[in-house]
Amino acid sequence: xxxxxxxxxxxxxxxxxxxxxxxxxxxxxxxxxxxxxxxxxxxxxxxxxxxxxxxxxxxxxxxxxxxxxxxxxxxxxxxxxxxxxxxxxxxxxxxxxxxxxxxxxxxxxxxxxxxxxxxxxxxxxxxxxxxxxxxxxxxxxxxxxxxxxxxxxxxxxxxxxxxxxxxxxxxxxxxxxxxxxxxxxxxxxxxxxxxxxxxxxxxxxxxxxxxxxxxxxxxxxxxxxxxxxxxxxxxxxxxxxxxxxxxxxxxxxxxxxxxxxxxxxxxxxxxxxxxxxxxxxxxxxxxxxxxxxxxxxxxxxxxxxxxxxxxxxxxxxxxxxxxxxxxxxxxxxxxxxxxxxxxxxxxxxxxxxxxxxxxxxxxxxxxxxxxxxxxxxxxxxxxxxxxxxxxxxxxxxxxxxxxxxxxxxxxxxxxxxxxxxxxxxxxxxxxxxxxxxxxxxxxxxxxxxxxxxxxxxxxxxxxxx
Amino acid sequence: xxxxxxxxxxxxxxxxxxxxxxxxxxxxxxxxxxxxxxxxxxxxxxxxxxxxxxxxxxxxxxxxxxxxxxxxxxxxxxxxxxxxxxxxxxxxxxxxxxxxxxxxxxxxxxxxxxxxxxxxxxxxxxxxxxxxxxxxxxxxxxxxxxxxxxxxxxxxxxxxxxxxxxxxxxxxxxxxxxxxxxxxxxxxxxxxxxxxxxxxxxxxxxxxxxxxxxxxxxxxxxxxxxxxxxxxxxxxxxxxxxxxxxxxxxxxxxxxxxxxxxxxxxxxxxxxxxxxxxxxxxxxxxxxxxxxxxxxxxxxxxxxxxxxxxxxx
Numbered sequence: 222x223x224x225x226x227x228x229x230x231x232x233x234x235x236x237x238x239x240x241x242x243x244x245x246x247x248x249x250x251x252x253x254x255x256x257x258x259x260x261x262x263x264x265x266x267x268x269x270x271x272x273x274x275x276x277x278x279x280x281x282x283x284x285x286x287x288x289x290x291x292x293x294x295x296x297x298x299x300x301x302x303x304x305x306x307x308x309x310x311x312x313x314x315x316x317x318x319x320x321x322x323x324x325x326x327x328x329x330x331x332x333x334x335x336x337x338x339x340x341x342x343x344x345x346x347x348x349x350x351x352x353x354x355x356x357x358x359x360x361x362x363x364x365x366x367x368x369x370x371x372x373x374x375x376x377x378x379x380x381x382x383x384x385x386x387x388x389x390x391x392x393x394x395x396x397x398x399x400x401x402x403x404x405x406x407x408x409x410x411x412x413x414x415x416x417x418x419x420x421x422x423x424x425x426x427x428x429x430x431x432x433x434x435x436x437x438x439x440x441x442x443x444x445x446x447x448x449x450x451x452x453x454x455x456x457x458x459x460x461x462x463x464x465x466x467x468x469x470x471x472x473x474x475x476x477x478x479x480x481x482x483x484x485x486x487x488x489x490x491x492x493x494x495x496x497x498x499x500x501x502x503x504x505x506x507x508x509x510x511x512x513x514x515x516x517x518x519x520x521x522x523x524x525x526x527x528x529x530x531x532x533x534x535x536x537x538x539x540x541x542x543x544x545x546x547x548x549x550x551x552x553x554x555x556x557x558x559x560x561x562x563x564x565x566x567x568x569x570x571x572x573x574x575x576x577x578x579x580x581x582x583x584x585x586x587x588x589x590x591x592x593x594x595x596x597x598x599x600x601x602x603x604x605x606x607x608x609x610x611x612x613x614x615x616x617x618x619x620x621x622x623x624x625x626x627x628x629x630x631x632x633x634x635x636x637x638x639x640x641x642x643x644x645x646x647x648x649x650x651x652x653x654x655x656x657x658x659x660x661x662x663x664x665x666x667x668x669x670x671x672x673x674x675x676x677x678x679x680x681x682x683x684x685x686x
Numbered sequence: 687x688x689x690x691x692x693x694x695x696x697x698x699x700x701x702x703x704x705x706x707x708x709x710x711x712x713x714x715x716x717x718x719x720x721x722x723x724x725x726x727x728x729x730x731x732x733x734x735x736x737x738x739x740x741x742x743x744x745x746x747x748x749x750x751x752x753x754x755x756x757x758x759x760x761x762x763x764x765x766x767x768x769x770x771x772x773x774x775x776x777x778x779x780x781x782x783x784x785x786x787x788x789x790x791x792x793x794x795x796x797x798x799x800x801x802x803x804x805x806x807x808x809x810x811x812x813x814x815x816x817x818x819x820x821x822x823x824x825x826x827x828x829x830x831x832x833x834x835x836x837x838x839x840x841x842x843x844x845x846x847x848x849x850x851x852x853x854x855x856x857x858x859x860x861x862x863x864x865x866x867x868x869x870x871x872x873x874x875x876x877x878x879x880x881x882x883x884x885x886x887x888x889x890x891x892x893x894x895x896x897x898x899x900x901x902x903x904x905x906x907x908x909x910x911x912x913x914x915x916x917x918x919x920x921x922x923x924x925x926x927x928x929x930x931x932x933x934x935x936x937x938x939x940x941x942x943x944x945x946x947x948x949x950x951x952x953x954x955x956x957x958x959x960x961x962x963x964x965x966x967x968x969x970x971x972x973x974x975x976x977x978x979x980x981x982x983x984x985x986x987x988x989x990x991x992x993x994x995x996x997x998x999x
Contacts, residue, residue: 262789263781263796438781447784456688457785461999473689475841475995476943 232289232684235401240284245632251393252283252628258389264381264444280677281386282627283393286638286659290404293683296367296642297653299551300357302542304644304651307374307529309545311351314528315341325540334534335582336527338490340497344514346523347422348648353485353521354413355644356380356658359552361623368553368620369538370639374530375522376487379658379678380643381445384409384452386680387656402685404655410452412645412652417483419647423516424469425482431455432472434463434486436504441673446487456481460488465508470518483519484509490524532581532615533559555620561612569616570607573600576616577668578607591668593619622668625679627661637662639670640681655683687786692845693997694783698795699849701776702829705769705802707857708759709822711737714891716815719752721883729887730755736857736864736891739767756815761806769822770806773799788836791829798825841942844935845995851935852988855928856981861891862915863977885911892923912973913965925980926960932987933957939995949990956983 229237259278288296313319314331321328331337356377358370387406391398414431421429435446437459450457462472463481471478486493492502497510512518528534534541536557542550558565558576569576578590590603607614624635642657659679660670670676715733719726731750734740737759746764747754761770777799784792802825810818837843865888885906889895892915898906901921902914918924936950968976992998 260800261793261797263792438778443781447781451785455785456691458688459690462688462690473996473999475687475689475692475845475939476945477996 232287232292236285236287236397239397239400248283248628254393255281255283255389258392259385262385264385279382279672280663280675281389282661282663282677282679283390284626284628284633285390285680285682286625286640286661287682287684290684290686293655295365295551296359297655299367299369300355300359300642300644300653301651302546302548302551303357303369303372303538304352304355304646306538306542306545307355307372308349308351308646310541311374311523311526311529312345312349313545315344315525320541320544323544325544326534326537330533330537331528334528334531336490336525336531338525338528340510340514341523341525346420347516347519348420350420350521350646350648351523351526352529353417353420353523353646355646356641357644359640359642360620360638361640362620363623366553368555370555371532372530372535372538373641374526375489377641377643378442378445378487379641379660380409381448382678383643383654383656383658383681384448386658386678390680401682403682404685406654406656409643409654410449412654413449413485414453414455416645416647416649416652417485417519417521419649420519420521421482422519429482430480431483431485432458432481434458434460434484434488436488436492440487442487449485460502460504460506463506463509465506465512468512468515468517470506470509470512481518483521485521490527493520493524532557532579533561533612536615555617558616560607560614560616565616566607566611569614570604573604573607575619577619578603578614578616581613581615591619594666594668619668625659625661627663627677627679634665636665637668637670638679656681687841687845689996689998691783691786691842692995693992694779695786695842695846696849696991696997698776698779698783699833699846700853701772701779702795702798702826703850703853704767704772704857705776705822706826707854708737708767708769708772709819709826710891710893711861712756712759712815713819714887715755716752716812716819717890718883718887726752732864734759736860737767738860739765753809753812756812757809760810760818770802773802773825783842786842788832790832790836794825794829794832798829801825839938841939844938845991848932848935848991851928851931852984852991854923855925855932855984858892858915858923858925858928859977859980859984861888862912863974863981866973866977888915892921894921894923897921909965909969912968916968917960917963917965919961926957929953929957929960936991947990947994949987949994952983952987952990956980956987 256278259281264278310320320326321331352374354377356373356379358373360368360370362368383406417431418429431453432455433446433450435443435457437443440446447457456472458472463470464478466478469480470484471480488504491499492504494505494507494510495502496507509518510524513520513524535554536559538554539550542548558569560566560569569578574592576592578592580588590599592600622637622639625638626633627636638659638661640657640659643654645652659681660672661677661679662668662670663675663677711733715730718729722729727750730752731740734743734750734755739758742765743755743758758765759768762768763771765771777795780787780792780795802822805818805821833846865884886895888911889898898911898914901918902910904910914921915924917926919926919930921927933953936953940946940950
């Protein structure tokens, strides 16, 4: 909120005025009211491996994170450029592999990558869209310095929090939105439905029927799956509601089996089809890959997109952007040492206490080392892991992430944040909702914002022009 | 609508109804136990029989003690029909069918579960039981209000209503059956005056003690009470009322789908039978036999609904 010196940064000025005129007791009550609201709505998040706390609330902070229209324009241009490049890259990797031939990305990185799906070679998804939904993780280090941390091109989650955080703010501070002009996020579900329907497969007859595929009520993101299906007005299905009939995917309804044209799946590639992938999967639909390849269904995101967002590929993103768009990347990439490279490995081992080390295929903030915050024993433990399997890790410098204030017991207190805007891709174009999910490390000094590790969320405001 | 979703709505409503019926049974049991301490144990045993958990209870406890029965029926997780268990099941089903519910309905079910989970975290003292029963009934009323006030009147609504009335018909038939010996004409003709406390208990367990006075009036007799509970088409917990609604729901679904299935025909038959029977004929056939036959038919309708609309694979 504060810029250099102690001046309130421009986007926060109107909010600050309002905030200063509010009384702390009222804000405290509002904060409690927000928690009650989340509890009642059941916006919970399941933590794996914790029997009792099966469903937990993610802490919500009532101070919004605010971006100006100008900041947002730059961000969204950068994200759009990156998402275009990702789709072009995926198409290329599963077809002619020109980027490998050009020597811009080493072929071992593809051939030995577990996210690479040979079943997808030569398959062109409807409209040639691979990543229908992307959640790009962004951090800020200075006034105009934005870095992309991760591209999240598989099945990014968190969009329900973007929507519910705003809904909560509207409920508890309606007067605020009359004072500060904030761009709407509430159109997202309808945009998502339109965007998915625009990607209907060649063999779709009539109006495309969309469904959301969930692993079930025990999945950590089940709330979001049901929320999105509900908001879009489409069915929420599980694998056992679906089967292959007449070369189409059909769902069991009260009136018999009815076809599905577009499946927004929230299960991993590996579980999608027990006939083609993991044979033990009970979550998927046997034979769906064959229907997919024959143009009977659209799967969003396309199988095999994981190849574009692992952390080793990430380090090549600047080259990937240049190769497919012919432009210089608008958003920066965090400097990344690939531990598969012996020199980089040596550097990482020598500077372990200053670096962040991540698993190439990890997510959710698990299996990572934040050097400056780790104990000596944790650093040593990682040193051993790195030596044993260097190609499984990358390292990055710890960035001096921007902070925004949270409403703490002691008043306003700075905490580190990141930002995940949500991007929809269809043949009609790329649509980025003005806002996103701001995740905040609730502990002082912490850089880990993942909800599985105690991070919280905030409403994210993009101001009107 | 997905078959799974239809099933989830049906069961959500059934479980909500069950929690409420349990609360009413407990209330009636408590009242009779307070007014007649000598027969308390016997009364509690009959409450358990009505609730359908007597044998499971006996596996855990040796005697019919009030505090144990209350605990078993309210909060024992080993009892799949305890209020806590069924409210959890109702909420799990609501989560499963979240897309078919309005926000108000989902929130009311979720809040019901959260409230009762906290309220039933520790055993309930006898003196707090009336307040607890009140709380359960109020939560249930909120869910019903949200459903009636906000749900689209489409197939989903009708599936939920089917769950409500199938469960309610089952419960009312069991309440009457467990007490049928009190209601037999012979129990009066042997000379004892009709048992005031007993009949009041029965009417209370279906929340109909004052409704009886308004709808029927006069001195209560075994015949008039039984007739009221079985055949009165204005009493929301009578068998006839339940089946008017079940037949109506299956008709609505048939109209919406343009196809009449087995469950629809079965429901219509029972509704017609309840409309055309007389209490004399029931007593001639034998009340117990009549009720047993009804419970079987009701279960057959439930099975047909599940089959016709593909609740399961």
